[in-house]
Amino acid sequence: MFGEVSRHLLRKRATILYPFKERELVPLPKGYRGKISFNRDLCVGCTLCAKDCPSNACEITKDERGNRPVFHLDRCCFCGQCEETCPRRAITLTTEFELAAYDRSALVVR
Amino acid sequence: MAFSTFEVPVGPQHPALKEPENFTFTVDGEHVVGVKLRIGYNHRGIEKAAESRTYIQNLYLMERICGICSVAHTTTYAQNVEYALGKEIPRRAEYYRVIIYELNRIHSHLLWLGVAGHEIGFDTLFMYVWRDRERVMDILEMLTGNRVTYAINTIGGVRRDITPEMADKVRKSMDLVEQRVTYYKKAAAAEPTLLTRVKGVGILRTEDARRLCAVGPTTRASGVKFDVRAEDPYAAYDEVPFNLVSYDLCDVLSRILVRVDETLESARIVKYCLDHMPSGPVRVKLPRTVPPGESVSRTEAPRGEVIHYLRANGTDKPERYKVRSPTLGNLPSVCEMLTSKGDYVVRIADIPIALASIDPCFSCTDRAAHFVDPSRGKEWSWTFEQIRKYARKD
Amino acid sequence: MSKPTEQAILDELRTQFQQELLEAKVTRDRRIFIEVSPRAYKPVMDYIVRTMGFTHLSTMTGLDSTEGFEIMPHLSRGGAVLTVKVRVARDNPMVETITDLIPGATLYEREIHDLVGVVFRGHPNLERLILYEGWPEGVHPLRKEYKAVQPEPLRRV
Amino acid sequence: MSVFLDILSILLFPGFAFVIVLALIYEWIDRKFYAKLQNRMGPTYTGPAGVLQPFADLIKLLAKEDITPMAADRPFFSITPVVALALMLTGVLIIPIGGASGLLSFHGDVIVAVALMTLLAIVLFLSGLFSVNRFSIIGAERAVLQLLGYEIPLMLAVLGVALGAGSLTLAEIAGSTKAWYLFGPQVIGFAIYIVAAQAELERVPFDIPEAEQEIVAGWQTEYSGRKLALFRLTRDVELVYISGLAAALFLGGAGPVLEGIHPWMQTLLSTLLFVVKTVIILLILSTIRALFARLRIDQMVDFSWKYLVPISLLQMVLVRLVI
Numbered sequence: 015m016f017g018e019v020s021r022h023l024l025r026k027r028a029t030i031l032y033p034f035k036e037r038e039l040v041p042l043p044k045g046y047r048g049k050i051s052f053n054r055d056l057c058v059g060c061t062l063c064a065k066d067c068p069s070n071a072c073e074i075t076k077d078e079r080g081n082r083p084v085f086h087l088d089r090c091c092f093c094g095q096c097e098e099t100c101p102r103r104a105i106t107l108t109t110e111f112e113l114a115a116y117d118r119s120a121l122v123v124r
Numbered sequence: 125m126a127f128s129t130f131e132v133p134v135g136p137q138h139p140a141l142k143e144p145e146n147f148t149f150t151v152d153g154e155h156v157v158g159v160k161l162r163i164g165y166n167h168r169g170i171e172k173a174a175e176s177r178t179y180i181q182n183l184y185l186m187e188r189i190c191g192i193c194s195v196a197h198t199t200t201y202a203q204n205v206e207y208a209l210g211k212e213i214p215r216r217a218e219y220y221r222v223i224i225y226e227l228n229r230i231h232s233h234l235l236w237l238g239v240a241g242h243e244i245g246f247d248t249l250f251m252y253v254w255r256d257r258e259r260v261m262d263i264l265e266m267l268t269g270n271r272v273t274y275a276i277n278t279i280g281g282v283r284r285d286i287t288p289e290m291a292d293k294v295r296k297s298m299d300l301v302e303q304r305v306t307y308y309k310k311a312a313a314a315e316p317t318l319l320t321r322v323k324g325v326g327i328l329r330t331e332d333a334r335r336l337c338a339v340g341p342t343t344r345a346s347g348v349k350f351d352v353r354a355e356d357p358y359a360a361y362d363e364v365p366f367n368l369v370s371y372d373l374c375d376v377l378s379r380i381l382v383r384v385d386e387t388l389e390s391a392r393i394v395k396y397c398l399d400h401m402p403s404g405p406v407r408v409k410l411p412r413t414v415p416p417g418e419s420v421s422r423t424e425a426p427r428g429e430v431i432h433y434l435r436a437n438g439t440d441k442p443e444r445y446k447v448r449s450p451t452l453g454n455l456p457s458v459c460e461m462l463t464s465k466g467d468y469v470v471r472i473a474d475i476p477i478a479l480a481s482i483d484p485c486f487s488c489t490d491r492a493a494h495f496v497d498p499s500r501g502k503e504w505s506w507t508f509e510q511i512r513k514y515a516r517k518d
Numbered sequence: 519m520s521k522p523t524e525q526a527i528l529d530e531l532r533t534q535f536q537q538e539l540l541e542a543k544v545t546r547d548r549r550i551f552i553e554v555s556p557r558a559y560k561p562v563m564d565y566i567v568r569t570m571g572f573t574h575l576s577t578m579t580g581l582d583s584t585e586g587f588e589i590m591p592h593l594s595r596g597g598a599v600l601t602v603k604v605r606v607a608r609d610n611p612m613v614e615t616i617t618d619l620i621p622g623a624t625l626y627e628r629e630i631h632d633l634v635g636v637v638f639r640g641h642p643n644l645e646r647l648i649l650y651e652g653w654p655e656g657v658h659p660l661r662k663e664y665k666a667v668q669p670e671p672l673r674r675v
Numbered sequence: 676m677s678v679f680l681d682i683l684s685i686l687l688f689p690g691f692a693f694v695i696v697l698a699l700i701y702e703w704i705d706r707k708f709y710a711k712l713q714n715r716m717g718p719t720y721t722g723p724a725g726v727l728q729p730f731a732d733l734i735k736l737l738a739k740e741d742i743t744p745m746a747a748d749r750p751f752f753s754i755t756p757v758v759a760l761a762l763m764l765t766g767v768l769i770i771p772i773g774g775a776s777g778l779l780s781f782h783g784d785v786i787v788a789v790a791l792m793t794l795l796a797i798v799l800f801l802s803g804l805f806s807v808n809r810f811s812i813i814g815a816e817r818a819v820l821q822l823l824g825y826e827i828p829l830m831l832a833v834l835g836v837a838l839g840a841g842s843l844t845l846a847e848i849a850g851s852t853k854a855w856y857l858f859g860p861q862v863i864g865f866a867i868y869i870v871a872a873q874a875e876l877e878r879v880p881f882d883i884p885e886a887e888q889e890i891v892a893g894w895q896t897e898y899s900g901r902k903l904a905l906f907r908l909t910r911d912v913e914l915v916y917i918s919g920l921a922a923a924l925f926l927g928g929a930g931p932v933l934e935g936i937h938p939w940m941q942t943l944l945s946t947l948l949f950v951v952k953t954v955i956i957l958l959i960l961s962t963i964r965a966l967f968a969r970l971r972i973d974q975m976v977d978f979s980w981k982y983l984v985p986i987s988l989l990q991m992v993l994v995r996l997v998i
Contacts, residue, residue: 172666207545335621335622352597356548356597356598418601420549429576431577433592444660446579
């Protein structure tokens with residue numbers, strides 16, 4: 015064990031200074047399921063996304079063109095089921111994962 | 125049985141296992157003479173919740189039964205619904221499920237190896253193992269979009285496909301994992317202080333393992349050759365050649381060896397699947413409602429056999445969904461291990477490592493049960509009431 | 519030992535217990551479902567565990583169907599899963615325990631006793647299991663009439 | 676005037692203030708080196724490269740609430756941390772830091788040095804006993820059991836050196852050329868001393884009395900706030916004290932005294948030499964900490980009586996032959 019331990023004296027550290035420096039070292043693959051982005055004009059108001067959402071984070075509201083979903087990120091479990099069920103590809107999950115906010119209204123995606 | 129014993133609660137919030145469980149050990153000096161186990165702190169009523177959700181939504185409920193082996197429960201659940209529908213899923217999807225399952229087994233076993241090192245004060249091993257585990261977590265994040273809750277299984281196949289360059293990255297990581305794990309097996313297993321802490325500790329004899337229906341590495345470390353992948357092959361396991369790892373030393377060391385060998389075995393399986401993965405679609409559209417009927421589905425999670433039972437009534441919600449996670453099957457065995465009997469003596473210092481040796485995941489178990497001290501044995505001069513009366517005294 | 523096909527297992531059970539075997543079906547390979555009357559439950563289990571060698575009890579499912587309760591131990595040997603179903607009347611839910619045959623069953627029977635409310639005659643210590651001390655007596659969450667409290671939706675902003 | 680100077684030297688330079696600051700810096704070195712061995716960073720954000728982290732911990736603990744459990748033996752519960760720190764700080768006065776001899780130098784101070792270590796272990800046992808808590812009692816019991824294990828080899832190792840140098844005062848042992856031949860039988864003595872020191876400091880593989888996984892924090896479980904701060908400070912000062920003692924016994928204390936240079940320069944030089952030697956010993960202790968898993972208490976006592984004691988006796992015989 016001593017050999018392995020002493021070899022580490024020369025090796026570069028494995029941990030990164032994430033929040034303050036070295037943000038680019040965070041491995042973020044293309045298909046990462048992060049914050050929801052919703053394209054309002056593609057949506058036809060079929061409310062399938064609200065039916066399939068396991069943590070009912072997707073609420074249906076009315077607006078002039080019919081039903082439109084509203085996504086509450088503080089309830090969402092980022093499973094990506096809405097992205098899959100949406101027939102019009104209006105919902106996509108971006109790779110943004112830093113979702114801390116001071117008040118809950120910031121966590122709503124219209 | 126002198127009355128000089130007192131009870132040491134290894135409580136719900138305990139540094140040994142960051143899991144919500146309570147063991148009350150009756151201790152005579154340094155020797156543990158009894159264990160009373162109380163779980164249920166994290167019981168979330170998943171089975172009742174499953175009855176009020178659609179089959180699609182249940183996928184994500186099943187995934188959150190266990191934080192470490194989440195793919196085990198979703199694969200078992202997806203298969204269960206596919207059995208009930210009587211539909212076959214594309215071969216490529218089955219191979220992809222095996223790949224993700226084995227990657228999850230590697231990450232779960234490495235996580236356990238690190239925690240086992242931490243339990244016996246070997247923090248360097250903990251740091252190294254968890255650093256190497258990051259390779260596997262990054263691969264899983266690349267393949268499925270998230271480090272832990274993969275959401276890769278769906279009813280009728282898998283939701284993403286693997287591209288050739290992803291496959292190369294996976295192969296490279298598997299070589300690294302194999303190289304590192306063989307090092308750990310050679311160096312760590314030869315480390316005298318580690319050996320003294322795990323050899324001859326937490327004995328579970330073969331007939332006890334059979335009698336108490338132990339599952340997974342715990343029972344395979346006691347010489348019982350029981351592995352769902354070999355006996356009851358599901359997904360693509362009927363075509364994937366792998367040898368069943370089992371040791372018969374019956375102690376914590378043999379559980380370490382079983383898990384380390386299984387990690388190497390899993391790396392080989394992943395590489396085999398990557399090479400022999402047939403092309404074609406990865407999922408097939410299945411109806412949202414399941415005709416009335418029942419079905420049982422089993423898989424081999426990193427901790428042992430997971431069994432699900434589904435009773436469908438023709439609607440899009442299951443009528444009853446029973447889940448039994450592996451740790452529940454191993455709990456009677458851990459109580460057996462932790463009770464000193466005759467010349468086999470258990471000390472307080474052995475509790476964390478014996479407890480950790482079955483790799484308990486109480487978040488899964490809490491969906492189910494707690495077990496009372498096996499004081500039904502004759503070597504006990506106390507009845508249960510005495511313990512309770514005694515416990516209330518101090 | 520070669521894996522006897524599901525049919526062979528079924529035939530052996532049929533020869534042993536013709537009239538008690540109310541229903542027997544093989545849904546897919548290595549999955550056998552049989553239903554026995556409460557009277558024949560213990561002898562059938564005894565035969566299955568002791569003579570046929572189904573020593574591994576994976577789990578036991580407790581179910582509240584409309585006309586009564588159903589208890590289903592799932593046993594396995596050599597990969598084949600045999601599920602034995604027994605119906606129990608709703609007014610006095612009572613069935614013999616199988617912990618003397620398989621010690622591993624103490625755990626599962628206690629869970630069913632807690633969640634579905636079936637009493638297992640002869641169980642060593644049939645005490646409260648999953649539910650915490652303060653849970654009211656006689657209320658069994660997995661029964662159909664027990665309505666789970668739905669978490670009320672978050673305060674919509 | 677000289678009295679004022681003495682008080683000053685006790686309180687300030689080679690005395691308490693300097694040692695406490697040194698102790699906290701040693702804790703930083705230990706944590707940083709230990710992290711480096713484990714391929715991670717260690718403290719980095721407080722102060723340059725995290726140097727102020729031990730100070731920050733100390734100040735935080737001092738500000739935290741200080742709870743005394745109802746069942747605990749109140750007066751003794753709060754005295755033991757103070758006594759423990761006092762023991763260590765008096766011990767430091769004997770160690771030669773600023774010059775050839777420590778502030779206090781009298782015939783037989785080697786015995787006092789070792790006795791202080793044993794006394795500290797007893798005080799830690801009492802503190803575990805007074806905080807009436809299951810985990811503390813087990814921790815206290817283990818502390819004493821461990822004391823039985825490492826105390827004899829420790830004393831024999833120290834005695835071996837004293838025998839070699841032919842005197843019982845640290846100053847003479849440090850100064851005598853005979854004590855210098857580390858490459859003779861003293862190597863065994865040094866090794867035994869290091870292992871026993873690791874046990875005295877309750878560090879892995881001998882941190883059995885405060886095994887975090889089994890008994891939460893052993894005898895420290897009930898302590899919080901100021902009392903815990905005092906205990907942690909004692910632990911750090913003990914680090915300086917033990918490595919200082921090792922430097923004095925085995926590596927020739929505060930180094931060769933050069934005549935003719937200005938006395939201030941001399942103190943500076945010997946302090947520098949003292950720091951260099953103690954840091955080397957500290958790094959050895961940290962490497963040991965990174966290499967091993969924690970032993971069980973019965974294994975530890977077995978280990979010390981089966982290996983440490985016979986080897987230290989052998990070392991005594993060898994020293995006798997060599998002189």
